[in-house]
Amino acid sequence: MEGVFETLGDEPMTSVDGRPTVGMQRALYGCQTSVLWAHFFDRLGFRLVLTPPTNPLISKLGIEAVTAETCYPVKVSLGHVKMLLGKTSLLFLPSIISIEVKNPGEVGFFCPMVQGNSYISRAALDIDMSSVLNPVVHLNQGTGRLAQELWEQTGRKIGVGKRTIESALLYAKEREADFTNDLIKTGRKFFEELNAGSPGVIVTGRPYNLYDERLNLRLGRSLSKIGLSAIPMDFVDCSNVDISDFPSMYWGLGARILRTAKMIGGTNGIYGLHLTNFGCGADSFLEHFYKYCMGEKPYLILELDEHSGVAGVMTRLEAFKNVVYNSAGAVPEQEQEPRFAN
Numbered sequence: 001m002e003g004v005f006e007t008l009g010d011e012p013m014t015s016v017d018g019r020p021t022v023g024m025q026r027a028l029y030g031c032q033t034s035v036l037w038a039h040f041f042d043r044l045g046f047r048l049v050l051t052p053p054t055n056p057l058i059s060k061l062g063i064e065a066v067t068a069e070t071c072y073p074v075k076v077s078l079g080h081v082k083m084l085l086g087k088t089s090l091l092f093l094p095s096i097i098s099i100e101v102k103n104p105g106e107v108g109f110f111c112p113m114v115q116g117n118s119y120i121s122r123a124a125l126d127i128d129m130s131s132v133l134n135p136v137v138h139l140n141q142g143t144g145r146l147a148q149e150l151w152e153q154t155g156r157k158i159g160v161g162k163r164t165i166e167s168a169l170l171y172a173k174e175r176e177a178d179f180t181n182d183l184i185k186t187g188r189k190f191f192e193e194l195n196a197g198s199p200g201v202i203v204t205g206r207p208y209n210l211y212d213e214r215l216n217l218r219l220g221r222s223l224s225k226i227g228l229s230a231i232p233m234d235f236v237d238c239s240n241v242d243i244s245d246f247p248s249m250y251w252g253l254g255a256r257i258l259r260t261a262k263m264i265g266g267t268n269g270i271y272g273l274h275l276t277n278f279g280c281g282a283d284s285f286l287e288h289f290y291k292y293c294m295g296e297k298p299y300l301i302l303e304l305d306e307h308s309g310v311a312g313v314m315t316r317l318e319a320f321k322n323v324v325y326n327s328a329g330a331v332p333e334q335e336q337e338p339r340f341a342n
């Protein structure tokens, strides 16, 4: 992504290298789709500006802005959007209905709290819509339909035609595929280098938890500190895992989590840690299926909220490490190099 995005600082960034900027939150869908949008806007002559990683100020702004009780990721998202107001030339606040799915028959819906983020933000933050791009888009419908949606809803505001949008999308999707392949390669290397007999952990969850150190309470560092080798689910290709025993799984991320869970459940020496949030409606259903996929294997479900104490998490991780090593019949190593790819 180097060279195609900037991180917002204290000062407004209305242009970079003569290009008008487009602000996007580094939260919710922003943690999952920023590679796509950064390359897309780059191709159109804009520069994507992401908010910095969640910090105490962003968290506070979000919690203060929320108008009804929600999960923490949604509160944090409001803080990110608030940070962007008036700081970039345009603000990208899409309603992303679905994610890309590889398996025909799946609908890949985002949680309604993510789908409706644009509306929640506008209601909570009283946003001036004159410089906002807020298309409703379906990432599961192929490039042609997506280009049509973007052109109809933003083409006039950004001054580009449908063909230009389609060609920028094709390019951005290629870059996104390259990025995904790099993650998978890193994941393969991780498993190849895992010490013989040592258990490995795959952490499932939603990107805005997995890759935000405020939301996951530095989970990767904590796992590394206690010497438990772990990797997030996006580094493992589970796209061919059959989940036809969950025929109504219409959540896109839910399907990915269950595919990974089934792979973990059926693979010797690999264990599962699921990261979730207090108040997550989607996971309140999903966790039952996750447990089912684990069968007799021990696993850990870590449910976090806006409280920021790491000590309680460490206690659970250390207990989980003992259980996992006992289950694998392995001897824990005292000191290990950091092994959490993040």
Ligand code: SF4
Residues within 6 Å of the ligand: 071, 072, 073, 074, 111, 112, 113, 114, 206, 277, 279, 280, 281, 282, 283
């Ligand atoms: S999936 Fe859960 S954590 Fe994510 S936005 Fe929806 S309710 Fe919140």
